[in-house]
Amino acid sequence: MIEVQGLTRKYGGAVAVDALSFTVRPGQVTALIGPNGAGKSTALRLMLQLERGRGSTLFAGCRYRELRHPAREVGVWLGAEPADPRRRARTELRVAAAAHGIKRARVDEVLDLVGLAPVAGVRVGALSMGARGRLGIATALLGDPHTLILDEPSAGQDPEGARWLREFLRAYVSQGRTVLVAGHGLTELADCADHVLAMSRGRLWADEAVVDYRARAEGHEVFVRTPQVERLVELLRAEGLAVHVHGGTVLSVSADRARIGEIAFRNGVLLHELAQRETSVADAFCTVAARNRAATESRVRIDQARHFPRSAERAERRAAREDVKLAKRTKATADAYERLYDPTADVTSPPEGVIPASAASGPADTDASVSAIPGPAQASRSSDNRSPHRRPKRRRWLARSSDNDATPTDDDTRSRTRSDGVNV
Template identity: 45%
Template sequence: MIEVNGLTKVYGRTVAVDDLTFRVEPGTVTGFLGPNGAGKSTTMRMILGLDNPTRGTALIDGQPYSQLRRPLTKIGALLDANWIHPNRSARAHLQFLAASNKLPRARVGEVLDLVGLTQVGKKNAGQFSLGMKQRLGLASALLGDPQVLLFDEPVNGLDPEGIHWIRTFMKSLAAQGRTVLVSSHLLSEMALTADHLVVIGRGKLIAAMSTADFISRSTESTVRVRSPQLADLAALLQRNGATVVPDGEAASVRGLPIEQIGELAAGAGAVLHELASQQGSLEEAFMQITGESVEYSTDRPPAAPTAPAVPTPGPVTR
C-alpha cells in the first residue's frame, strides 16, 4: 500500500505539490492523472525518496522509502526508461541491481524472459529502441518481486501489441494482490487499465475514486435510439422532457433513463432497432474536471504529432 499524507513540495516560490493526501490500495491498478505540470512526477519521486518533501509523508507499507531494507524487494519503479548506461548490457544492468539488493542471479534471467528480452540480454542498452528500454525498465522494477509498483508512462514507445501486453501485465500484477500506481497521458488506455483514479492539478488533489464513478460524475450519459418511426418517437420523448439530438438514422436522447424510453416506445407501438446507453469517455471527464488546472493552454488545435518509432512486437529476437 502507498499512503500519501499532506505531501508538499516547494521550490522557491513555486508550490509543485500542495498538501496532497491519497492512498493506493493493493489489488487494483490506480491511474495517476493530471495535466502537464500538475506535480505527478514530483510526487512519484518523493514516494521513492528521490526528492525530500517540504512537508508531509509518503509511506510504502507504513515506512518511508529511506527506511526500507533491500528496497527492490518492497517497491519497483519505472520512471525513466533512458536511465541506464548505454554501454552496459541489459543482463549486466540487471545483475548489478540484483547484487545491490542481494538478489539471486537466477532472477535476472527470469525477468528478462518475463518481458521478452532474453535473446537480446547481452546487447548494450544504447542499441535498444525506446520500447525495448521500456521493457528493460519493467524488468528492473520486477527484479525483487515487490508488492508495490510505480510506473510513469510505461507504454511510451510501445506498439499496439506491446501496449496490450503491458496493460494485461499490469492488471495481472494487481490481480495477484500487488499495489500498482501508473501515470499516463494516454487516457483511452487508462480507461481500459485503471480500476481507480487519483487526479491532481497544480499540485492539489482533484479526485480520488473509481474510474467508473469519475466518468459518470463528470460526463452526461445519453441513450442512442434507432427506430423506423424515429420522428414520431422523438416528438413523444420531447413531450416527456427529453432532449433529442438527431444523429443520421438514429438519435441521442438526454434527460430520460433508458428504461423509460423503452416503456414510452412500447406504449406507442414504436419499433426499436437499437436502444443503448452511452456513457461519456474518460477523456471527456478529464477535460471537464481539469480544465482550470491546465498550466498552459491555447485555443488553437495542436499540430498533428509525429509517429514515434516502435519496437518489434512480442519477444524481441534481433
C-alpha cells in the same frame, strides 16, 4: 500499503505539489492520473525521497530510505532512460542486479516475464520506445517487490503492449500486492485500475473507485437506431429532449435509455438498437476539473471580497471603466469604417475635428497647399514638443568652394608642387 501525508513541494513561488495525502491499498491497482504538469512525477519523487519537500510517505510503516532492501520491497521505474544506450538489454539488467545484490539468474526470469527474451542481446539504444518501457518494468521487477511504482508505463506501447500491461498488472495485484501507476493516459490507466487518484495543479481532486469516478461525468448519450427516424425525433423533442440525427437511421439523445424505450413503445415506434455510451474516464476528469476550478475561483472571490472589500470594489470599477473604453473605441472604429465605405458620404468634406487648409490659410489669395505645409518654426516647435528633453545635434559644416569649376590660382598651383619641381 502506501501512506502519503501532506506532501508539499515549491519551486520558487510556484507550488508543484500542495498538501497531497492519500492511501494506496494492497490487492488493487491505483492510478494517479492528471494532465501534463499536474505534479504526478514530482509527487512520486517526493514519495521516494528523491526531492526535498514537506510531508512523509510510509511503505509498510517505514520511509523509503529506512528500508533494509529497497529494491526487494519497492520496485520503482520513473521513466528514466538507461545510463548507457550502448549496453545490451541483458547487460543493463545485470548491472542493476549487481547494484542491489540480486542473483544473475533473476535477470533471465524478468526478461522472459516482460517478453524481452528474444531481444536480450540487442543494444538498448536500438530498442523501440515500447521495448525500453518493458525493460524499465523489468528493472523494477528484479527484486520481486511487494510494491510496484511506475511512471508512464504505457508511453510508447502499441495496442498489443497496452493489452499486455493491463493483463500483467491485474495478475500482479491478484497475488495481494500493491501497484501505483501514474500517467496522463486516462483511458489506458483506468481500464486496468480499481482506484483513481485525480490530480491537477498539484492538488488531489478525487480519491475514489473507478466506478464512482465514471459516474461523476454529466450527461448520458443514448444511441438509437430506428427506421422511423422522423416520427421518433418528433416524439422525443415533444418531451423536451435534445436529439441529434447522425446519418439516416441513427439518433443520439441526452436522456436515460429506459425513458427513450418507453416513449417508443407507447407510440409504436420500431427500434433496432438502443445503446447507452459508457462515460469515459477522460470525460469524468474534465467534468470534475471544471467543477473544482469553478469552486476554487468562487472561493477566492469570496475570500477577497471578505478580507479586502476595497480591493474588490476597485477591481470591479476598473473592469467597468475598461469595458466602457473598449465600447467607445469599438464604436469609433465602426463609425470610421462606415464613413470610409459609405457611397453616399461626401468625399471632399474633411473628417470631424479637422480644419480645412483653406480656412486656416487666412486670405483667399493664399495658396492652400502651401499653407497646409508646416514651416520651419512649426516643425521645430513640434519636434521640441515631442522630445523636449533632447538637445539639438551640432552639425559640422565643411567649407566648400562656391564655384567648383573655377580655375586654380598660381598660389594653389605652387602649393601643389613639391620642392623638387615635380607636380603632384
